[in-house]
Amino acid sequence: MIIxxxxxxxxxxxxxxxxxxxxxxxxxxxxxxxxxTDGRWTFAANxxxxxxxxxxxxxxxEGGVTPYVAARRVLRDGDxxxxxxxxxxxxxxxxxxxxxxxxxxATFGSYVExxxxxxxxxxxxxxxxxxxxxxxxxxxxxxxxxxxxxxxxIDRDAIANQVYGNAxxxxxxxxxxxQAYVHPNLYxxxxxxxxxQLLDAAGWKDTNGNxxxxxxxxxxxxxxxxxxxxxxxxxxxMVKANLKAVGIEVExxxxxxxxxxxxxxxxxxxxxxxxxxxxxxxxxxxxxxxTIYMSWWLCDEIASMQNQWQKANNARxxxxxxxxxxxxxxxxxxxxKRAQLFQRLNTILIQDVAxxxxxxxxxxxxxxxxxxxxxxxxxxxxxWDIGTWEPLLDSSQPETTTAQ
Numbered sequence: 001m002i003i004x005x006x007x008x009x010x011x012x013x014x015x016x017x018x019x020x021x022x023x024x025x026x027x028x029x030x031x032x033x034x035x036x037t038d039g040r041w042t043f044a045a046n047x048x049x050x051x052x053x054x055x056x057x058x059x060x061x062e063g064g065v066t067p068y069v070a071a072r073r074v075l076r077d078g079d080x081x082x083x084x085x086x087x088x089x090x091x092x093x094x095x096x097x098x099x100x101x102x103x104x105x106a107t108f109g110s111y112v113e114x115x116x117x118x119x120x121x122x123x124x125x126x127x128x129x130x131x132x133x134x135x136x137x138x139x140x141x142x143x144x145x146x147x148x149x150x151x152x153x154i155d156r157d158a159i160a161n162q163v164y165g166n167a168x169x170x171x172x173x174x175x176x177x178x179q180a181y182v183h184p185n186l187y188x189x190x191x192x193x194x195x196x197q198l199l200d201a202a203g204w205k206d207t208n209g210n211x212x213x214x215x216x217x218x219x220x221x222x223x224x225x226x227x228x229x230x231x232x233x234x235x236x237x238m239v240k241a242n243l244k245a246v247g248i249e250v251e252x253x254x255x256x257x258x259x260x261x262x263x264x265x266x267x268x269x270x271x272x273x274x275x276x277x278x279x280x281x282x283x284x285x286x287x288x289x290x291t292i293y294m295s296w297w298l299c300d301e302i303a304s305m306q307n308q309w310q311k312a313n314n315a316r317x318x319x320x321x322x323x324x325x326x327x328x329x330x331x332x333x334x335x336x337k338r339a340q341l342f343q344r345l346n347t348i349l350i351q352d353v354a355x356x357x358x359x360x361x362x363x364x365x366x367x368x369x370x371x372x373x374x375x376x377x378x379x380x381x382x383x384w385d386i387g388t389w390e391p392l393l394d395s396s397q398p399e400t401t402t403a404q
Contacts, residue, residue: 030387083366106362109378110284147353222277
């Protein structure tokens, strides 16, 4: 790792924040930072690396590259060696992988592509100017029967098979990994017929024949937002068609990635503002222990104007039973009892349709055939073992490797 040196004052009139040692910190990781040039971060082999000099003299990291371009450069053009998190369509992934200069490596962990349903009304504003507030329940998503209907209407198998292929697995689990936390009996059924029955029972019917269900003058129209990405746009289109078939109209909103995941309190298109009716993104536990991850649905973690939308519960979910079980799980030391408690948390969220898991998504990286020693893990960054990466023994191999 690169460990920066923290400096808090000037010394003898010299601005030490601009000192060379601060601008080019040295640690004990395999590579040390050199400079940023034209969007490329350059790192040099670190002479102080604990295991001796790594294989490459220089490593260049380049950001701001679209997934397709990054994949093309590794898998087809061969002018880069590694591309991180390639969210591509099956067709693009297969086409680029058959060119012979690289391959796609899929690593399955705990990441789940999910749809969040907003139980609050994104169109009503409190006197303080807050939208999607717990003070204003959603006109129909606050109804469990409606949420259940949406769950039944969405064809997760089709999404997994047609959009993700071998890079995704249909799931109804928020904890698909490690195996101990997987609930074996969670129920899932894709049934438009059952969805229609539930909507009828909730009183939502198409009274004017325009194909959209309504009740008390309110039509079932929803805004569905996701970050801009070809895989997610395919999913949006399929979900829109699924819901249209049962009488729910969906407007698709595509949000720039940086805006969607922004922590800026003024960015109203962010994941935590959630000024939409549905939103889709990928998340999961960063460690084998899911305590922090499952805290995202606690009542006191609700994102709001009061906390500048900095808390993790962007769906404004609150359930006293859930909070109680989470408190027990966070303190339980017996592994078997702990696993059962986390399975219960998973069950509560699924039965309440607080979230709709779609696909257990693999981290898909593009790997050049010139590179060896790469050992992906679901619990760390894709470059966690970059100190072991080596070029294949070939006199034509460059001394510099580039990652996208």
